[in-house]
Amino acid sequence: xxxxxxxxxxxxxxxxxxxxxxxxxxxxxxxxxxxxxxxxxxxxxxxxxxxxxxxxxxxxxxxxxxxxxxxxxxxxxxxxxxxxxxxxxxxxxxxxxxxxxxxxxxxxxxxxxxxxxxxxxxxxxxxxxxxxxxxxxxxxxxxxxxxxxxxxxxxxxxxxxxxxxxxxxxxxxxxxxxxxxxxxxxxxxxxxxxxxxxxxxxxxxxxxxxxxxxxxxxxxxxxxxxxxxxxxxxxxxxxxxxxxxxxxxxxxxxxxxxxxxxxxxxxxxxxxxxxxxxxxxxxxxxxxxxxxxxxxxxxxxxxxxxxxxxxxxxxxxxxxxxxxxxxxxxxxxxxxxxxxxxxxxxxxxxxxxxxxxxxxxxxxxxxxxxxxxxxxxxxxxxxxxxxxxxxxxxxxxxxxxxxxxxxxxxxxxxxxxxxxxxxxxxxxxxxxxxxxxxxxxxxxx
Amino acid sequence: xxxxxxxxxxxxxxxxxxxxxxxxxxxxxxxxxxxxxxxxxxxxxxxxxxxxxxxxxxxxxxxxxxxxxxxxxxxxxxxxxxxxxxxxxxxxxxxxxxxxxxxxxxxxxxxxxxxxxxxxxxxxxxxxxxxxxxxxxxxxxxxxxxxxxxxxxxxxxxxxxxxxxxxxxxxxxxxxxxxxxxxxxxxxxxxxxxxxxxxxxxxxxxxxxxxxxxxxxxxxxxxxxxxxxxxxxxxxxxxxxxxxxxxxxxxxxxxxxxxxxxxxxxxxxxxxxxxxxxxxxxxxxxxxxxxxxxxxxxxxxxxxxxxxxxxxxxxxxxxxxxxxxxxxxxxxxxxxxxxxxxxxxxxxxxxxxxxxxxxxxxxxxxxxxxxxxxxxxxxxxxxxxxxxxxxxxxxxxxxxxxxxxxxxxxxxxxxxxxxxxxxxxxxxxxxxxxxxxxxxxxxxx
Numbered sequence: 001x002x003x004x005x006x007x008x009x010x011x012x013x014x015x016x017x018x019x020x021x022x023x024x025x026x027x028x029x030x031x032x033x034x035x036x037x038x039x040x041x042x043x044x045x046x047x048x049x050x051x052x053x054x055x056x057x058x059x060x061x062x063x064x065x066x067x068x069x070x071x072x073x074x075x076x077x078x079x080x081x082x083x084x085x086x087x088x089x090x091x092x093x094x095x096x097x098x099x100x101x102x103x104x105x106x107x108x109x110x111x112x113x114x115x116x117x118x119x120x121x122x123x124x125x126x127x128x129x130x131x132x133x134x135x136x137x138x139x140x141x142x143x144x145x146x147x148x149x150x151x152x153x154x155x156x157x158x159x160x161x162x163x164x165x166x167x168x169x170x171x172x173x174x175x176x177x178x179x180x181x182x183x184x185x186x187x188x189x190x191x192x193x194x195x196x197x198x199x200x201x202x203x204x205x206x207x208x209x210x211x212x213x214x215x216x217x218x219x220x221x222x223x224x225x226x227x228x229x230x231x232x233x234x235x236x237x238x239x240x241x242x243x244x245x246x247x248x249x250x251x252x253x254x255x256x257x258x259x260x261x262x263x264x265x266x267x268x269x270x271x272x273x274x275x276x277x278x279x280x281x282x283x284x285x286x287x288x289x290x291x292x293x294x295x296x297x298x299x300x301x302x303x304x305x306x307x308x309x310x311x312x313x314x315x316x317x318x319x320x321x322x323x324x325x326x327x328x329x330x331x332x333x334x335x336x337x338x339x340x341x342x343x344x345x346x347x348x349x350x351x352x353x354x355x356x357x358x359x360x361x362x363x364x365x366x367x368x369x370x371x372x373x374x375x376x377x378x379x380x381x382x383x384x385x386x387x388x389x390x391x392x393x394x395x396x397x398x399x400x401x402x403x404x405x406x407x408x409x410x411x412x413x414x415x416x417x418x419x420x421x422x423x424x425x426x427x428x429x430x431x432x433x434x435x436x437x438x439x440x441x442x443x444x445x
Numbered sequence: 446x447x448x449x450x451x452x453x454x455x456x457x458x459x460x461x462x463x464x465x466x467x468x469x470x471x472x473x474x475x476x477x478x479x480x481x482x483x484x485x486x487x488x489x490x491x492x493x494x495x496x497x498x499x500x501x502x503x504x505x506x507x508x509x510x511x512x513x514x515x516x517x518x519x520x521x522x523x524x525x526x527x528x529x530x531x532x533x534x535x536x537x538x539x540x541x542x543x544x545x546x547x548x549x550x551x552x553x554x555x556x557x558x559x560x561x562x563x564x565x566x567x568x569x570x571x572x573x574x575x576x577x578x579x580x581x582x583x584x585x586x587x588x589x590x591x592x593x594x595x596x597x598x599x600x601x602x603x604x605x606x607x608x609x610x611x612x613x614x615x616x617x618x619x620x621x622x623x624x625x626x627x628x629x630x631x632x633x634x635x636x637x638x639x640x641x642x643x644x645x646x647x648x649x650x651x652x653x654x655x656x657x658x659x660x661x662x663x664x665x666x667x668x669x670x671x672x673x674x675x676x677x678x679x680x681x682x683x684x685x686x687x688x689x690x691x692x693x694x695x696x697x698x699x700x701x702x703x704x705x706x707x708x709x710x711x712x713x714x715x716x717x718x719x720x721x722x723x724x725x726x727x728x729x730x731x732x733x734x735x736x737x738x739x740x741x742x743x744x745x746x747x748x749x750x751x752x753x754x755x756x757x758x759x760x761x762x763x764x765x766x767x768x769x770x771x772x773x774x775x776x777x778x779x780x781x782x783x784x785x786x787x788x789x790x791x792x793x794x795x796x797x798x799x800x801x802x803x804x805x806x807x808x809x810x811x812x813x814x815x816x817x818x819x820x821x822x823x824x825x826x827x828x829x830x831x832x833x834x835x836x837x838x839x840x841x842x843x844x845x846x847x848x849x850x851x852x853x854x855x856x857x858x859x860x861x862x863x864x865x866x867x868x869x870x871x872x873x874x875x876x877x878x879x880x881x882x883x884x885x886x887x888x889x890x
Contacts, residue, residue: 006612010612010634013634014606014612014632014633014634015633016604016606016607016631016645017631017643018631018645018646018647018648020633021645021647021669022650022651025664025665025668031654031655035650037650071637074633074636074637075633078643120654124648124650127607127648128607131607131608132606132608132609132611132615133612135607136609136610136611159461161460161573162461162572162573162577163576163577163580163770164581164610165581165609165610165611165614165763165764166577166581166611166612166613166616167455167459167577167611168451168610168611168614169581169610169611169613169614172610186461187461188458188459188460188461188465188519188520189459191462191519191523192458192516192519199462200461200462200466202463203464203572204776204777204787204789205467205572205777206467206470208777208780208785208786209471209480209777209780209785210476223470223473224466224525227525233789234787234788234789235789236788263789263791264789315770316770319764319769319770320769321769321770324765324766324769325760331649331650332650332653335654340653340654342649342653342679342680343679343680343681344649344678344679344707344708344709346708
């Protein structure tokens with residue numbers, strides 16, 4: 001009964017069959033000169049910018065990718081791979097170079113976020129995993145950034161593990177949300193593995209398992225006097241608030257941490273709950289909201305000045321419900337020192353190894369230019385850094401805390417117009433002159 | 446540098462913090478009588494029915510859930526758990542009973558798909574993982590079933606690993622798609638772990654890495670004469686088809702397996718490609734289509750009688766793009782032999798342990814009735830089977846092949862009106878008289 005766990009030894013087979021059937025031909029024909037592949041995101045009307053994430057996991061994969069005996073045996077069983085190629089795979093190591101944008105950096109459509117330069121076979125085999133490992137983290141970090149950008153300093157917490165697409169997605173979502181300014185997660189494994197603060201309240205079942213709401217609140221307050229956030233909507237929200245106050249007072253407590261609203265007309269209920277709490281002397285008690293939240297609802301409630309202090313954002317964050325996938329790709333742009341360009345309708349690629357040149361001024365991003373890698377644009381900062389050389393990490397990995405700080409700084413640099421979550425104009429960077437000329441040359445048969 | 450792998454030892458911490466903070470109170474107060482929790486899906490206008498999946502993984506979890514030393518140490522480090530409770534957790538085993546609908550079965554909104562009866566602490570602690578393990582597999586199996594239901598016998602293959610939300614989702618998507626009638630997957634690890642046939646073609650990079658398209662096709666045909674599916678859209682699709690024919694003929698081959706169209710106006714291109722292939726004598730060469738596919742596009746193309754033999758369905762399948770999550774829940778319905786009912790607006794639950802009674806006649810499902818567990822409805826079949834007793838599996842797990850056969854049979858039993866993928870009327874089963882009466886009784890204060 002296989003669970004479908006994915007561990008380090010599974011890396012080599014987490015790939016589409018065609019990566020290996022193509023690789024076998026490259027191997028037999030000796031087609032293994034240096035190739036450059038770019039990872040980029042195609043424009044999407046619902047996203048102006050993206051937040052880079054997933055790089056640390058990608059580097060780990062590249063350093064640890066090995067074909068073990070069991071994996072080779074499986075490939076042999078398919079009857080399409082020759083022994084010489086399987087022998088080659090059994091010694092396979094990724095030996096290439098990689099440039100990447102740092103995690104927490106803000107980027108745009110069409111920009112090469114990761115650029116791999118390696119012998120063709122190596123650069124090809126890693127395609128499926130590379131896309132899988134970058135896409136979802138960038139997707140969630142971007143969704144989280146949109147929440148952060150409208151939250152006006154209120155506290156955001158990831159509540160999404162249960163609705164994430166599997167266990168790995170739950171872990172990556174917690175990490176990505178934290179990168180983009182979330183304060184914590186309900187996911188305890190993410191707490192343990194990534195050091196993210198874990199946060200929680202109580203469930204409706206806790207209320208229902210008790211004789212009544214007041215008894216449930218009292219039990220919780222007795223055990224967690226400093227940290228109790230009481231869920232008040234199991235039967236009737238405002239009666240629940242009354243019961244919370246009654247329970248707290250009956251225990252002789254002068255303060256309690258918070259209440260959580262999980263259903264109903266939040267705008268009205270939060271205002272009334274705030275009044276009731278204030279009138280009862282609990283001015284520092286927080287109001288936390290959860291249930292079907294996203295950046296649009298958070299923005300709307302805060303713009304109405306509804307007194308909400310914190311948000312448990314779950315499902316819509318971890319699946320990025322309005323944009324549940326990025327149209328991203330990993331494309332060959334150079335082989336054996338020759339630039340390559342795909343011309344399929346709506347899927348044209350930018351050829352050759354490239355760099356992103358970012359111009360900043362007065363504490364704001366001014367513009368990005370994508371141009372040939374060796375070009376220079378005076379006064380700009382290069383976003384692609386060398387992170388891997390000879391298959392080894394040549395880059396000091398920042399801590400998750402540092403990545404979050406990097407994001408929090410970057411988002412202050414983003415011009416206001418890019419922060420409009422209702423905008424349907426993706427920002428697409430400029431193409432440098434040298435790159436433009438090359439495109440024209442390659443398009444002409 | 447943690448990757449975020451999730452393996453067996455991580456089971457206990459793949460849960461929201463509140464499961465354990467609540468459990469600690471239950472433990473201290475001795476609130477650990479039998480509880481019944483139901484897992485169900487709330488109605489969604491874009492889904493008429495659902496396909497059950499994920500049960501095997503859930504059972505594995507319940508049998509293997511243990512808190513190891515490292516996990517206990519992490520909990521201790523949080524400073525909110527007392528030693529007696531941690532001691533209890535270190536001996537924790539799930540000892541309850543579970544009833545479930547079998548994988549591959551077709552079910553509807555509001556039906557209890559899994560019913561857990563266990564001491565309250567045990568039934569509570571498993572909540573987050575249980576939802577995580579069922580939601581995405583059901584989501585993808587349902588999306589796959591919708592593709593299968595319109596595919597008119599053409600071949601469907603899962604191409605989604607790269608765009609799945611993480612590695613675990615890629616594995617679960619391959620398994621779920623196979624359950625719901627897909628013929629195979631491009632995901633090699635799913636091939637190895639689940640025994641699903643692996644299928645693949647070639648990438649644009651393969652064409653671009655060659656001197657020209659014809660050379661690329663010839664190399665592929667030489668290596669895989671029986672299995673070559675040639676990707677023809679890198680530069681110009683119809684020229685690509687010509688080049689494919691030229692390459693095949695130049696090698697003296699009388700047959701080749703197929704071509705793949707990945708962009709452009711598929712309806713027009715497929716018709717023209719079919720003519721070109723037929724005229725060149727390749728009447729048995731298949732036309733495979735990929736790129737942004739979903740059940741709506743497949744239906745439209747096949748209803749226009751476009752000659753397409755197979756489909757590579759990727760992103761929209763594995764993230765279920767039009768419905769990227771199910772509004773599902775795991776709710777307390779009974780505690781200490783008392784039925785429980787949550788009354789939050791739009792989130793009312795059906796109390797007490799229940800059974801699904803299905804009526805069939807003339808090879809068709811007639812109706813489902815949800816009623817109290819011990820009720821009987823003459824002439825009906827009970828969908829919830831006992832799968833776990835005393836924390837041990839008491840059910841013979843079917844093979845993945847058997848589950849697929851079960852699905853393929855079930856979908857023929859589904860009345861035609863339920864198969865309309867454009868319907869916006871979710872089918873909601875009837876509530877039995879005994880259950881109705883209980884609801885009324887509990888709603889009255």
